[in-house]
Amino acid sequence: MSELGDYLRQLRGTMSLREASQRSHGRISHAAIAQAEKGINSHGKPFTPSAETLKEFAKLYNVSTAKLMKMAGYIEKSSDLPSNAIPVSSEEADQPVMVYGEIQAGVAKWAEQDIIGQINVPKSFAKRYGAKNLFxxxxxGESMNREIPNGYTAVFSKDLExxxxxxxxxxxxxESATIKRFRETSLAVMFEPSSWDPSFKPYVFPKDGIQDFKIIGKFLYATSECI
Known part of the structure; x- marks a missing residue:
């Protein structure tokens, strides 16, 4: 059993494989959990979970994604990444996604439509969400620094509700674009910051007023990969 497999087995504790799968809402099958813990696939060959599966394990067991990534060998153990960052390995990174001009995580500003480069995303993401839907x-900016560090590249799907x-x-x-956390109540739609700096304020759109906004993408993950 590998270091990662041993750790995942400890996290599962007394839960059965089927119960753990159910708690993941079916995102990780009980067979995949068993293979990840043993480090061996159904054909008896060495097995390492994909980046996306490790993200689901992190959610299931409430642990750091970065820690699981380090154990799996996707990133160096000396690397210091936030828990929501998903580094892209050379084996997984085979689907290019265009990176558009900087979007401000702070005061909204115009989102430049010029392509400034591209990054590679895990092929599992491209398959799951559709390559044409990813950008x-x-x-x-710092208004979302609890979730997405300034300077990182954020990957979105434009086809998810x-x-x-x-x-x-x-x-x-x-005319302007920003990244925020979406909240909706019976009275208003809000786009809230998630920052260590309390000076950032939400955008609030009362439902009986003008709804002058358009959601252009749902956040999937952030990466420090160079463009």
Whole structure:
């Protein structure tokens, strides 16, 4: 059993494989959990979970994604990345996604439509969400630094319907764009910051007023990969 497999087995504790799968809402099959713990696939060959599966394990057991990534060998153990960052390995990184001009995680500003580069995303993401639905934006600002560090590249899907609580890229006043956490109540739609700096304020759109915004993408993950 590998270091990662041993750690995953400890995290599962007294839960059965089937119970752990159910608690992941079916995102990780009980067979995949068993293979990850043993480090061997159904054909008896060495097995390492994909980046996306490790993210689901992190959610299931409430642990750091970065820690699991380090154990799996996707990133160097000396690397210091936030828990929501998903580094891309050379084996997984085979689907290029265009990166558009910087989007400000702070005061909304115009999102430049010029392509400034590209990054590679895990092929599992491209398969799951559809390569044509993925786009990336370079983050510039500190209003979301609890979730996405300034300077990181944020990957979005433009085809997913966001739910209240999701992080989104949103156009404000038809001319500016920003990243915020989407909240919806019976009275208003809000786009909230998630920052260590309390000076950042939410955008609030009462439902009986003008709804001058457009959500352009649902946040999937952030990466420090160079463009």
């Amino acid at each position: 990336a934006l370079k983050v510039d 966001p739910e209240s609580g999701d992080i989104v890229a949103v156009m404000i006043d038809s």
